[in-house]
Amino acid sequence: MWHHLIWILVLWLLSGITTANQVPQRASEVALIGTNRTLVCNITSVELTVWMFNNKDQLSQGLTIFTPSQYALDVRNDDTQMALTVITADEDDEGLYSCQDQGNPVMEFILTIEIPPTLKFEFSNSIHSTNGTVDVTFTEETAVQCIARGSKPLVSLRWEVDGRGAVGEVATNNSRDDERITVSTLRYIPNVGDKTLACITGGQQVVLSKKVEAKINVMYAPKCSLLISNETTNEFRLFCRCEANPPPNNYGIYVNDSLQSTEKEVFISSQSPAVVFCNASNIIGADTTDPVELGEFHVGQPISGGIIALIVCVLILLILMIALVIVFLQRRKVKKHQDSHGRTLATCEASKIPLPVGGEQGKIEDMSNPSSVPLIDQSSQKAEPSEQMNKEVTEGKGDPSKESPQKAEPSEQNKENTDDTSDPSKVPLMDPSSQKDVPSEQDKENTEGKGDPSKEDVPSEQDKDMTNPGEGPEIDKEEWKAKHGDGDDDEDV
Numbered sequence: 001m002w003h004h005l006i007w008i009l010v011l012w013l014l015s016g017i018t019t020a021n022q023v024p025q026r027a028s029e030v031a032l033i034g035t036n037r038t039l040v041c042n043i044t045s046v047e048l049t050v051w052m053f054n055n056k057d058q059l060s061q062g063l064t065i066f067t068p069s070q071y072a073l074d075v076r077n078d079d080t081q082m083a084l085t086v087i088t089a090d091e092d093d094e095g096l097y098s099c100q101d102q103g104n105p106v107m108e109f110i111l112t113i114e115i116p117p118t119l120k121f122e123f124s125n126s127i128h129s130t131n132g133t134v135d136v137t138f139t140e141e142t143a144v145q146c147i148a149r150g151s152k153p154l155v156s157l158r159w160e161v162d163g164r165g166a167v168g169e170v171a172t173n174n175s176r177d178d179e180r181i182t183v184s185t186l187r188y189i190p191n192v193g194d195k196t197l198a199c200i201t202g203g204q205q206v207v208l209s210k211k212v213e214a215k216i217n218v219m220y221a222p223k224c225s226l227l228i229s230n231e232t233t234n235e236f237r238l239f240c241r242c243e244a245n246p247p248p249n250n251y252g253i254y255v256n257d258s259l260q261s262t263e264k265e266v267f268i269s270s271q272s273p274a275v276v277f278c279n280a281s282n283i284i285g286a287d288t289t290d291p292v293e294l295g296e297f298h299v300g301q302p303i304s305g306g307i308i309a310l311i312v313c314v315l316i317l318l319i320l321m322i323a324l325v326i327v328f329l330q331r332r333k334v335k336k337h338q339d340s341h342g343r344t345l346a347t348c349e350a351s352k353i354p355l356p357v358g359g360e361q362g363k364i365e366d367m368s369n370p371s372s373v374p375l376i377d378q379s380s381q382k383a384e385p386s387e388q389m390n391k392e393v394t395e396g397k398g399d400p401s402k403e404s405p406q407k408a409e410p411s412e413q414n415k416e417n418t419d420d421t422s423d424p425s426k427v428p429l430m431d432p433s434s435q436k437d438v439p440s441e442q443d444k445e446n447t448e449g450k451g452d453p454s455k456e457d458v459p460s461e462q463d464k465d466m467t468n469p470g471e472g473p474e475i476d477k478e479e480w481k482a483k484h485g486d487g488d489d490d491e492d493v
Contacts, residue, residue, distance in 0.1 A: 024105040030112045031089040032206045038085045039109045041099030046075055048102040051084050054095045089113055114204050117151030119212040136190045138220035146199030148182040156203040157184035162195050190218045221285025222248045226278045240264045240278035248280035
């Protein structure tokens with residue numbers, strides 16, 4: 001019996017030694033001030049689980065929480081885990097949280113609370129700031145301070161200019177933790193193109209980086225140049241162009257060391273040589289251009305835009321006038337050629353008309369003058385029967401068996417046509433397209449040798465002469481061409 005009691009005592013002592021030597025798991029947790037943070041512990045018994053704060057304050061027993069306004073409990077994963085949530089964590093909640101299962105410490109959590117800083121710029125009295133814009137001077141060293149207050153833990157600070165790392169000397173002064181102040185000083189020389197300056201925090205885990213930014217207004221003295229142009233042949237335009245920030249408030253243009261104008265532009269005579277220069281100033285400084293000697297015409301200076309535009313307009317007008325003259329001459333030449341060709345055709349057509357013999361020599365001479373022949377469109381007239389008859393009468397080639405002993409008197413219409421044709425001045429100008437030369441029935445019978453022989457008239461002496469080619473004058477197209485040409489040349493017609 002005593003042996004059994006001894007063994008139980010030994011086992012109990014061994015179990016106590018093992019429990020005392022058990023080391024719990026440890027983890028670090030960080031919470032942003034004012035937020036909730038949950039700590040999770042692995043357990044075997046819900047009723048026997050206890051949460052402790054700094055190993056002296058018991059927060060819960062099983063599912064019972066002693067301060068429900070600050071903490072909350074919940075069981076997870078089929079009662080194998082218990083979670084403790086710190087509600088709206090503040091600096092007083094920072095410390096050691098331990099979880100004990102059946103009196104044994106299982107897990108420990110070290111909770112840290114982070115507090116973001118407040119940032120601001122501080123400038124020396126020599127730097128002026130208005131509505132977040134900092135006035136700095138080009139080529140002069142500028143000192144700017146960035147101050148971070150109230151952070152936990154203390155933050156680090158870095159600088160940026162236009163999104164790039166600032167080039168300059170940076171000095172950081174960290175205060176004691178209880179003051180929670182970090183100061184960084186930047187000394188750099190601004191460039192003309194600088195636009196923004198920023199200070200950015202770092203060194204915290206759950207607090208996002210904060211940035212304070214200021215606009216930079218880089219001020220610099222004027223940098224001037226004198227522009228000279230010839231507006232006219234006897235006048236120069238002088239323009240003093242300056243780049244500055246702020247813009248220049250004083251200008252001066254000098255001619256032969258005498259102040260010509262206090263504006264940035266002036267016109268002077270170019271009839272005599274001169275030495276010119278200009279200057280300008282603002283609150284930062286001033287600048288003066290190098291003297292320029294002007295001759296009478298100042299060769300080498302750019303021509304003004306107005307003169308160039310005038311020259312271009314004159315050239316365009318000259319080109320248009322030349323084009324119009326060329327078009328006019330071409331049309332005139334074509335029209336003259338068409339008129340000459342029409343007169344030639346009319347003359348050739350008129351040469352086929354038979355003329356009376358005896359006492360009509362003056363009319364024949366008039367017909368030889370192409371200018372007196374009316375213009376008749378050859379293509380619009382149909383005179384095939386008359387041409388055949390004239391050809392047979394002229395050449396004397398008719399059929400003797402079909403010729404009538406007497407020739408019928410010409411009709412009134414034929415007489416009128418004959419008279420009008422013999423006198424070119426009486427030939428009316430008529431529309432060729434509205435006229436057709438239709439032979440009469442009597443002409444057809446005479447041409448074809450038909451008709452009643454007993455009713456046919458005896459041919460007159462004039463008709464006989466025209467029938468016999470050896471006795472009367474003959475006007476033929478080939479003879480006309482041999483005498484006056486073919487009519488293709490405008491001067492012959």
